[in-house]
Amino acid sequence: MVGAIGNEGSQAMSANRSEASSDRVSRMCLAAVAEPGDPGIAAAVAANGASKVWADLAGASGEGAIAARARRLDPRDLVTRTRAAGLRFLIPGDDDWPARLADLAGCEPIHNLTGDPLGLWVAGRGSLGELTASSIAMVGSRASSAYGDKVAADIAAGLSASGRCVLSGGGYGIDAAAHRGCLSGPTATVAVLAGGADIPYPSGHHPLFERIAERGVLVSELAPGEHPTRIRFLARSRLIAAIARGTVLVEAAARSGACNTVTWANALGRTVMAVPGPVTSCTSLTPHRLIRGGEAVLVTGAADVLDLVGG
Numbered sequence: 001m002v003g004a005i006g007n008e009g010s011q012a013m014s015a016n017r018s019e020a021s022s023d024r025v026s027r028m029c030l031a032a033v034a035e036p037g038d039p040g041i042a043a044a045v046a047a048n049g050a051s052k053v054w055a056d057l058a059g060a061s062g063e064g065a066i067a068a069r070a071r072r073l074d075p076r077d078l079v080t081r082t083r084a085a086g087l088r089f090l091i092p093g094d095d096d097w098p099a100r101l102a103d104l105a106g107c108e109p110i111h112n113l114t115g116d117p118l119g120l121w122v123a124g125r126g127s128l129g130e131l132t133a134s135s136i137a138m139v140g141s142r143a144s145s146a147y148g149d150k151v152a153a154d155i156a157a158g159l160s161a162s163g164r165c166v167l168s169g170g171g172y173g174i175d176a177a178a179h180r181g182c183l184s185g186p187t188a189t190v191a192v193l194a195g196g197a198d199i200p201y202p203s204g205h206h207p208l209f210e211r212i213a214e215r216g217v218l219v220s221e222l223a224p225g226e227h228p229t230r231i232r233f234l235a236r237s238r239l240i241a242a243i244a245r246g247t248v249l250v251e252a253a254a255r256s257g258a259c260n261t262v263t264w265a266n267a268l269g270r271t272v273m274a275v276p277g278p279v280t281s282c283t284s285l286t287p288h289r290l291i292r293g294g295e296a297v298l299v300t301g302a303a304d305v306l307d308l309v310g311g
Contacts, residue, residue, distance in 0.1 A: 024119070025075050026054035027091050031118040032078055032223040033057070033069040037235035041066075042115025046105065050118065078223065082121065085198035085224040091119045096129040098243045103268050110263055111234050116242075117221045123197045124217035126188045131216060135165040135190065136305060137244035137265070139258040140174025141251040141283045148174055148251035148283060151275055153181030155248065158302025160185025165216070167192065167244045169236060170205060174250050174258070179212060188216030192243070194228035194236040196220055201228050237261040246271035246309040249296060252286035259286055266295060271308050273299040 027050045034041045044053045057070040082089055090097050097120075104116040122128055136159055138152060156166045156178045166182035168175040170191035182189040191212050193201065197220040200206040209218055221239065222232065237257070241247055241264035249272070252258045265272045274296035277284030290296035299305050 022051050023049070024089065024091050025079065026050040027119040028078060028082070028089050028223075029054050029070070029073055029075050030057070031221060033066050033073055034118075035231060035235070036117065036221040037113030037115060037231075037238060039109055039112065039114045041118070042105070045118065046115075081224045085123075085196075087121045087123050087197055087224060089119050089121055090128065092116065094129075096122075096127055098129060098132045100132075100245075101239070101242050104238060104242050107238075107264075107267055110238070110260070110267065111231075113231075113235050113238060117239065119221075121197045121220050121223065122217050124213035124215075126190070126216040128190070128217050128219060131165040131188055131190055132167065132243045134163075134310075135167045135244045136309060137167045137240045137247040137261065138174065138178035138250060139168060139240065139247060139252075139261045140249055141253060141256055141258065142171055142173040142175075143253075143283070144173035144177065144251050145277075145281060145283060147277065147281075148275075149177040152177035152250045153184070155250070155275070155299075155302050155305065156181030156189075157184050159305060160187040160189075162302065162306055163187060164306075165190060167240060169194070169240060170201075170209065170212075170218070172202060172205075176205065176208060178250075179208060183211055183215070188212075190216050190243075191218050192236055192240050193218060193220040194222070194232040196222045196224045196226040198224045199227065233257060234260055238264045241265040241270060242268055244270065246273060246305070248299060248305060249274040249287055249290065251275070251277055251281075251283035253282050254285050256283075256286055262286075262290065262296070272296040273305060273308060275299060 101116045160182045167190045168178040197218045237260040247265040274287035
Protein backbone atom coordinates (compact mmCIF):
# COMPACT_ATOMS: atom_id res chain seq x y z
CA MET A 1 0.00 0.00 0.00
CA VAL A 2 2.81 2.41 0.86
CA GLY A 3 4.42 1.72 -2.47
CA ALA A 4 1.17 2.39 -4.30
CA ILE A 5 0.68 5.71 -2.50
CA GLY A 6 4.27 6.66 -3.28
CA ASN A 7 3.81 5.90 -6.98
CA GLU A 8 0.59 7.91 -7.15
CA GLY A 9 2.27 10.82 -5.40
CA SER A 10 5.22 10.59 -7.74
CA GLN A 11 2.93 10.56 -10.77
CA ALA A 12 0.99 13.54 -9.44
CA MET A 13 4.21 15.49 -8.86
CA SER A 14 5.41 14.58 -12.34
CA ALA A 15 2.11 15.77 -13.83
CA ASN A 16 2.32 19.04 -11.88
CA ARG A 17 5.86 19.66 -13.08
CA SER A 18 4.82 18.89 -16.66
CA GLU A 19 1.89 21.31 -16.41
CA ALA A 20 4.11 24.04 -14.92
CA SER A 21 6.72 23.49 -17.61
CA SER A 22 4.07 23.68 -20.33
CA ASP A 23 2.72 26.94 -18.90
CA ARG A 24 6.24 28.41 -18.67
CA VAL A 25 7.13 27.53 -22.26
CA SER A 26 3.74 28.76 -23.50
CA ARG A 27 4.20 32.07 -21.73
CA MET A 28 7.73 32.35 -23.11
CA CYS A 29 6.48 31.74 -26.65
CA LEU A 30 3.60 34.21 -26.30
CA ALA A 31 5.98 36.85 -24.95
CA ALA A 32 8.24 36.26 -27.95
CA VAL A 33 5.51 36.84 -30.57
CA ALA A 34 3.29 39.48 -28.93
CA GLU A 35 4.30 43.04 -28.11
CA PRO A 36 4.62 43.79 -24.39
CA GLY A 37 1.49 45.20 -22.80
CA ASP A 38 -0.87 43.82 -25.45
CA PRO A 39 -4.24 44.03 -23.64
CA GLY A 40 -5.84 41.38 -25.88
CA ILE A 41 -3.21 38.76 -25.12
CA ALA A 42 -3.24 39.63 -21.42
CA ALA A 43 -7.03 39.24 -21.25
CA ALA A 44 -6.97 35.97 -23.21
CA VAL A 45 -4.32 34.44 -20.93
CA ALA A 46 -6.20 35.55 -17.82
CA ALA A 47 -9.40 33.95 -19.13
CA ASN A 48 -8.11 30.77 -20.77
CA GLY A 49 -4.54 30.13 -19.62
CA ALA A 50 -1.29 30.53 -21.53
CA SER A 51 -1.15 26.95 -22.86
CA LYS A 52 -4.52 27.19 -24.62
CA VAL A 53 -3.87 30.68 -25.99
CA TRP A 54 -0.50 29.56 -27.38
CA ALA A 55 -1.97 26.37 -28.88
CA ASP A 56 -4.75 28.35 -30.58
CA LEU A 57 -2.32 30.94 -31.95
CA ALA A 58 0.22 28.42 -33.22
CA GLY A 59 -2.43 26.13 -34.67
CA ALA A 60 -3.61 26.11 -38.24
CA SER A 61 -6.73 28.11 -37.35
CA GLY A 62 -4.83 31.07 -35.86
CA GLU A 63 -5.30 34.34 -37.73
CA GLY A 64 -3.46 37.65 -37.83
CA ALA A 65 0.14 38.84 -37.58
CA ILE A 66 0.73 37.37 -34.11
CA ALA A 67 -0.53 33.95 -35.26
CA ALA A 68 1.78 34.10 -38.28
CA ARG A 69 4.74 34.82 -36.01
CA ALA A 70 3.63 32.02 -33.69
CA ARG A 71 3.70 29.46 -36.49
CA ARG A 72 7.23 30.51 -37.41
CA LEU A 73 8.52 30.21 -33.84
CA ASP A 74 10.22 27.02 -32.68
CA PRO A 75 9.68 26.76 -28.89
CA ARG A 76 12.73 24.50 -28.46
CA ASP A 77 14.92 27.02 -30.25
CA LEU A 78 13.60 29.82 -28.01
CA VAL A 79 14.38 27.81 -24.87
CA THR A 80 17.86 27.04 -26.22
CA ARG A 81 18.53 30.70 -27.09
CA THR A 82 17.39 31.76 -23.62
CA ARG A 83 19.81 29.37 -21.93
CA ALA A 84 22.65 30.18 -24.33
CA ALA A 85 22.27 33.89 -23.50
CA GLY A 86 22.61 33.11 -19.79
CA LEU A 87 19.04 34.19 -19.09
CA ARG A 88 16.31 32.71 -16.93
CA PHE A 89 12.61 33.13 -17.63
CA LEU A 90 10.37 33.97 -14.69
CA ILE A 91 6.58 33.69 -14.62
CA PRO A 92 3.88 34.70 -12.10
CA GLY A 93 3.97 32.37 -9.13
CA ASP A 94 7.74 31.96 -9.11
CA ASP A 95 9.43 32.80 -5.80
CA ASP A 96 11.45 35.53 -7.57
CA TRP A 97 8.41 37.16 -9.24
CA PRO A 98 7.72 40.77 -8.11
CA ALA A 99 4.30 40.58 -6.46
CA ARG A 100 3.36 44.20 -7.23
CA LEU A 101 3.21 43.45 -10.96
CA ALA A 102 -0.20 41.90 -10.33
CA ASP A 103 -1.62 45.42 -9.89
CA LEU A 104 -1.25 45.95 -13.64
CA ALA A 105 -4.01 43.41 -14.31
CA GLY A 106 -6.64 45.84 -13.03
CA CYS A 107 -5.15 49.01 -14.49
CA GLU A 108 -6.87 50.96 -17.26
CA PRO A 109 -4.89 51.04 -20.54
CA ILE A 110 -2.46 53.87 -21.21
CA HIS A 111 -1.40 54.27 -24.85
CA ASN A 112 -3.46 51.07 -25.38
CA LEU A 113 -1.04 49.14 -23.18
CA THR A 114 -1.83 47.30 -19.98
CA GLY A 115 -1.71 43.96 -18.23
CA ASP A 116 0.89 42.24 -16.11
CA PRO A 117 3.71 40.67 -18.13
CA LEU A 118 3.48 37.11 -19.41
CA GLY A 119 6.97 36.53 -18.07
CA LEU A 120 10.33 38.19 -17.65
CA TRP A 121 13.76 37.33 -19.04
CA VAL A 122 16.30 38.00 -16.28
CA ALA A 123 20.10 38.20 -16.30
CA GLY A 124 22.39 38.67 -13.33
CA ARG A 125 23.29 37.17 -9.99
CA GLY A 126 20.74 38.98 -7.86
CA SER A 127 17.28 37.88 -6.77
CA LEU A 128 14.66 39.98 -8.56
CA GLY A 129 12.03 39.32 -5.91
CA GLU A 130 14.25 40.21 -2.98
CA LEU A 131 15.79 43.27 -4.63
CA THR A 132 12.49 44.78 -5.68
CA ALA A 133 10.57 44.06 -2.48
CA SER A 134 11.37 47.56 -1.20
CA SER A 135 12.75 49.17 -4.34
CA ILE A 136 12.42 52.80 -5.41
CA ALA A 137 12.28 53.78 -9.08
CA MET A 138 14.18 56.78 -10.35
CA VAL A 139 13.61 58.19 -13.83
CA GLY A 140 14.27 61.38 -15.72
CA SER A 141 15.75 63.07 -18.74
CA ARG A 142 18.28 61.38 -21.00
CA ALA A 143 19.69 64.84 -21.72
CA SER A 144 20.30 65.52 -18.06
CA SER A 145 22.32 68.37 -16.60
CA ALA A 146 25.25 68.11 -14.21
CA TYR A 147 22.85 69.20 -11.47
CA GLY A 148 20.37 66.43 -12.32
CA ASP A 149 23.07 63.76 -12.48
CA LYS A 150 24.47 64.76 -9.10
CA VAL A 151 21.08 64.90 -7.39
CA ALA A 152 20.04 61.52 -8.85
CA ALA A 153 23.33 59.88 -7.87
CA ASP A 154 23.22 61.35 -4.36
CA ILE A 155 19.63 60.24 -3.72
CA ALA A 156 20.34 56.76 -5.11
CA ALA A 157 23.45 56.44 -2.94
CA GLY A 158 21.45 57.51 0.10
CA LEU A 159 18.73 54.97 -0.65
CA SER A 160 21.37 52.27 -1.11
CA ALA A 161 22.91 53.17 2.23
CA SER A 162 19.49 52.62 3.80
CA GLY A 163 19.28 49.17 2.22
CA ARG A 164 16.99 50.09 -0.67
CA CYS A 165 17.41 48.91 -4.25
CA VAL A 166 17.10 51.59 -6.95
CA LEU A 167 15.22 50.62 -10.11
CA SER A 168 15.63 52.42 -13.44
CA GLY A 169 15.68 51.91 -17.20
CA GLY A 170 19.39 51.65 -18.00
CA GLY A 171 19.36 54.65 -20.33
CA TYR A 172 21.59 57.69 -20.60
CA GLY A 173 21.20 60.62 -18.26
CA ILE A 174 19.25 60.23 -15.02
CA ASP A 175 18.87 56.44 -15.42
CA ALA A 176 22.63 55.95 -15.51
CA ALA A 177 23.23 58.37 -12.65
CA ALA A 178 20.69 56.49 -10.51
CA HIS A 179 22.23 53.08 -11.26
CA ARG A 180 25.76 54.31 -10.57
CA GLY A 181 24.70 56.06 -7.39
CA CYS A 182 23.10 52.89 -6.08
CA LEU A 183 26.15 50.81 -7.04
CA SER A 184 28.33 53.15 -4.99
CA GLY A 185 26.49 51.91 -1.92
CA PRO A 186 25.95 48.46 -0.42
CA THR A 187 22.82 47.40 -2.33
CA ALA A 188 22.38 46.21 -5.89
CA THR A 189 20.38 47.94 -8.62
CA VAL A 190 17.88 46.69 -11.20
CA ALA A 191 17.66 47.83 -14.85
CA VAL A 192 14.40 47.23 -16.71
CA LEU A 193 15.18 47.18 -20.43
CA ALA A 194 13.12 47.88 -23.55
CA GLY A 195 15.00 45.27 -25.62
CA GLY A 196 16.36 41.80 -25.08
CA ALA A 197 18.32 41.40 -21.86
CA ASP A 198 21.19 39.91 -23.87
CA ILE A 199 21.69 43.04 -26.01
CA PRO A 200 23.06 46.14 -24.24
CA TYR A 201 21.01 49.22 -25.16
CA PRO A 202 22.36 51.79 -25.34
CA SER A 203 25.50 49.97 -26.45
CA GLY A 204 27.68 52.49 -24.63
CA HIS A 205 26.30 51.13 -21.35
CA HIS A 206 27.71 47.64 -21.81
CA PRO A 207 30.23 48.13 -18.94
CA LEU A 208 27.48 49.54 -16.71
CA PHE A 209 25.20 46.57 -17.43
CA GLU A 210 28.02 44.18 -16.57
CA ARG A 211 28.41 45.93 -13.21
CA ILE A 212 24.66 45.79 -12.61
CA ALA A 213 24.54 42.05 -13.40
CA GLU A 214 27.37 41.29 -10.97
CA ARG A 215 25.20 42.19 -7.99
CA GLY A 216 21.75 42.97 -9.33
CA VAL A 217 19.67 42.04 -12.36
CA LEU A 218 18.75 43.11 -15.88
CA VAL A 219 15.07 42.53 -16.68
CA SER A 220 13.10 42.49 -19.93
CA GLU A 221 9.74 41.39 -21.35
CA LEU A 222 11.46 40.93 -24.71
CA ALA A 223 12.97 37.70 -25.99
CA PRO A 224 16.73 37.38 -26.57
CA GLY A 225 17.86 39.29 -29.64
CA GLU A 226 14.97 41.80 -29.66
CA HIS A 227 15.67 45.52 -30.08
CA PRO A 228 13.89 48.51 -28.49
CA THR A 229 11.10 50.38 -30.28
CA ARG A 230 8.95 53.33 -29.23
CA ILE A 231 6.07 51.09 -28.11
CA ARG A 232 8.47 48.91 -26.13
CA PHE A 233 9.80 51.91 -24.24
CA LEU A 234 6.21 52.88 -23.38
CA ALA A 235 5.42 49.33 -22.25
CA ARG A 236 8.61 49.18 -20.19
CA SER A 237 7.48 52.25 -18.23
CA ARG A 238 4.54 50.36 -16.73
CA LEU A 239 6.89 47.70 -15.33
CA ILE A 240 9.18 50.26 -13.68
CA ALA A 241 6.19 52.00 -12.10
CA ALA A 242 4.52 48.78 -10.97
CA ILE A 243 7.54 46.99 -9.50
CA ALA A 244 8.74 49.87 -7.33
CA ARG A 245 7.10 51.13 -4.15
CA GLY A 246 7.46 54.69 -5.39
CA THR A 247 8.90 56.69 -8.30
CA VAL A 248 11.23 59.69 -8.10
CA LEU A 249 11.39 62.03 -11.11
CA VAL A 250 14.63 63.98 -11.53
CA GLU A 251 14.58 66.39 -14.49
CA ALA A 252 12.17 65.98 -17.39
CA ALA A 253 11.27 68.33 -20.21
CA ALA A 254 7.66 68.81 -21.30
CA ARG A 255 7.66 65.79 -23.64
CA SER A 256 10.08 63.54 -21.77
CA GLY A 257 9.50 59.79 -21.92
CA ALA A 258 9.89 59.72 -18.14
CA CYS A 259 6.45 61.36 -17.92
CA ASN A 260 4.94 58.04 -19.02
CA THR A 261 6.41 56.28 -16.00
CA VAL A 262 4.91 58.92 -13.73
CA THR A 263 1.52 58.49 -15.42
CA TRP A 264 1.64 54.74 -14.75
CA ALA A 265 2.79 55.26 -11.16
CA ASN A 266 -0.15 57.57 -10.45
CA ALA A 267 -2.58 55.17 -12.14
CA LEU A 268 -1.27 52.34 -9.96
CA GLY A 269 -1.54 54.36 -6.77
CA ARG A 270 2.20 54.46 -6.18
CA THR A 271 3.92 57.32 -4.39
CA VAL A 272 5.20 59.82 -6.96
CA MET A 273 7.99 62.21 -5.99
CA ALA A 274 9.76 64.94 -7.93
CA VAL A 275 12.98 66.89 -7.38
CA PRO A 276 12.76 70.64 -8.02
CA GLY A 277 15.31 72.19 -10.36
CA PRO A 278 16.48 75.58 -11.58
CA VAL A 279 13.57 77.66 -12.87
CA THR A 280 15.68 78.59 -15.89
CA SER A 281 16.04 74.98 -17.06
CA CYS A 282 13.63 73.31 -19.51
CA THR A 283 14.20 70.01 -17.69
CA SER A 284 12.56 71.51 -14.60
CA LEU A 285 9.23 71.99 -16.40
CA THR A 286 7.70 68.59 -15.68
CA PRO A 287 8.86 68.18 -12.06
CA HIS A 288 7.60 71.68 -11.23
CA ARG A 289 4.28 71.10 -13.03
CA LEU A 290 3.71 67.83 -11.16
CA ILE A 291 4.52 69.40 -7.80
CA ARG A 292 2.32 72.43 -8.48
CA GLY A 293 -0.58 70.23 -9.61
CA GLY A 294 -0.36 67.89 -6.64
CA GLU A 295 0.60 64.92 -8.82
CA ALA A 296 3.99 64.54 -7.11
CA VAL A 297 5.47 65.32 -3.71
CA LEU A 298 8.55 67.53 -3.57
CA VAL A 299 11.68 65.70 -2.38
CA THR A 300 15.24 66.96 -2.08
CA GLY A 301 17.09 63.91 -0.80
CA ALA A 302 16.97 60.27 0.21
CA ALA A 303 15.58 61.13 3.65
CA ASP A 304 12.51 62.74 2.06
CA VAL A 305 11.95 59.68 -0.11
CA LEU A 306 12.21 57.30 2.84
CA ASP A 307 9.77 59.41 4.86
CA LEU A 308 7.20 58.98 2.11
CA VAL A 309 7.63 55.29 1.27
CA GLY A 310 8.53 54.04 4.75
CA GLY A 311 11.92 53.87 6.42
